[in-house]
Amino acid sequence: MILTPQRHIAHFDLDTFFVSVECLQDSRLKGKPVIIGGSSDRGVVASCSYEARSFGIHAAMPMKLARRLCPQAVIRQGDMELYSKYSRLVTDVIADTVPLFEKASIDEFYVDLTGMDKYFGSQLYTANLKKKVIKESGLPISYALAGNKLVSKVATNEGKPNAEMCVAWGQEKSFLAPLSVAKMPGVGKETAFLLLKMGVETIKVLSEIPVEMLSNLLGKNGVSLWHHAQGMDETPVVPYHEQKSISTETTFQQDTIDLELLHAQLVRMTEKIAFQLREESKLTGCVTVKLRYSNFDTVTKQKTIAFTAADHKLIKVVRELFDALYERRMMVRLLGVRFTHLVPGNDQINMFEDTEHLVQLYQAIDSIKHQYGERFVGRARGLRPNS
Structure with a gap:
């Protein structure tokens, strides 16, 4: 008989991260209802303090509604560059410790x-790692320790803020049992509504449904949910490597000095891999532009940026890097753009200066690209001259 080794997986989650960073910059915000997001009525909430949540405010809510629910809330537009800096700081602390x-x-x-x-x-x-993160970053952080990633994440969410939880080996199923099915990772609004209509309100009831029935109802997702309801999750911890990248290069059929053509190509290349970022639910924290002259001399320049996957932000950075690189006024043979420092994430609710309209525009563009191909829609700046 082969015994499954006991795993010990800790899940760490920075409490109201954006708000906590703002509080480090301005201690007067502590204990107040704070909202991070677009300042106009058409903006959306990116994050909010627990005090603001008590008024019913949550991420992705229209700012106009949030203001109506809590007129006295303090609103900050947000500083993704600053948040990225603190994210890297905490990452370094953890990397040096575990x-x-x-x-x-x-x-x-x-x-x-x-x-x-x-x-x-x-x-x-x-527990010591939590203390170290707080000491070196000044940010509050919650954690839970369990036998797998699923249970540790659920436990952290249950204990926040300032969670310090431990789910003992063998107690995973009993810990999950009394919780609402809506708290199970992987259960979205539609699935939760379907289960609730069936009378399945808790994870305990979900765990008692035959796996064949859930498979017929929800397909592969139903089988996965059944295993999760039993407290089982074999998903490994994927080692973090800062140097993962997404890149693209173009070698011109004829060397060129046409700046309009070069700029248009950079726009197309950036749009292409930015869409790939969003498709993979990732954000980039570093942009590199590569340029090869006709004499084969190759130069690169990179810039660390606030984590994003938004075309309009990345195109601006790429253009700046290219303008700084292209000094010789020689013919260009090759252009390349690379995104590194990749982290999982979704850029839509991080567009602090953006409106709901812009968020919806990105969703529509990505939907068209996904359905018809990435070249089907793009910026006019990316069109070839005289095309």
């Missing part, structure tokens, strides 16, 4: 401590 971790988003981490209980005690090690 042997294996996964950066699940800009403010969320999984740490694999399997086997370390023999030497340090996983619970003590996790």
Whole structure:
């Protein structure tokens, strides 16, 4: 008989990350209803403090409605560059402390401590890591320790803010049992509504439904939900590598000095890999532009930026880098654009200066590209001259 080794997976989540960073910059915000997002009525809420949440405010809510629910709220437009800086700081602290971790988003981490209980005690090690993050960053952070990623994440969400939870080995199913099915990762609004119509209100009831029935009802997702309802999750902690990248290059059929053509090509290339970022639900924190002259001399220039996947922001950075690179006024043979420092995430609610209209525009553009191909729609600036 092969025994499954006991895993020890800690989930760390920075409490109201954007708000907490703002509070570090201005201590007067502490204890107040704070909203981060677009300042106009057409903007959306990117994040809010727990005090604001008590008024019913939540992320992605229209700012006009949020103001109506809490007129006394303090509104900050948000500074993604500053938030990215603190995200990298916390990442460095964790990387220097643990042997294996996964950066699940800009403010969320999984740490694999399997086997370390023999030497340090996983619970003590996790608690000490929390203290270290708070000491070195000044940011509040929650954690939960469990036998897998699923349960540790749910436990963190249940204990926030300032969570310090531990779900003992073998207690995963009983911990999940009394919780609402809506709290199960992977259960969206439509699935939750369907289950509630069936009378399935808790994870305990979900776990008692035959797996064949859930498979017939929800397909592969139903089988996955059944395993999760049993407290089972074999998903590994994926090691975080800062150097993962998405890139594209173009070698011109004829070397060119036509700036209009070069700029248009940069726009098309940036749109192409920015769409790939959004398709993979990733954000980039570093942009590199590569240029090869006709004599084969190759130069590159990069810039660390606030995490984003928005075309209009990335195109601006790419254009700046190209203008700084192109100094010789020689014929150009090749152009390249590369995004690195990739993290999981969704840029839509991070567009602090953007309106609901712009968020919806990106959704529409991506939908068209997904259905008909990425070249079907693009910016006019990306069109070839005289085309």
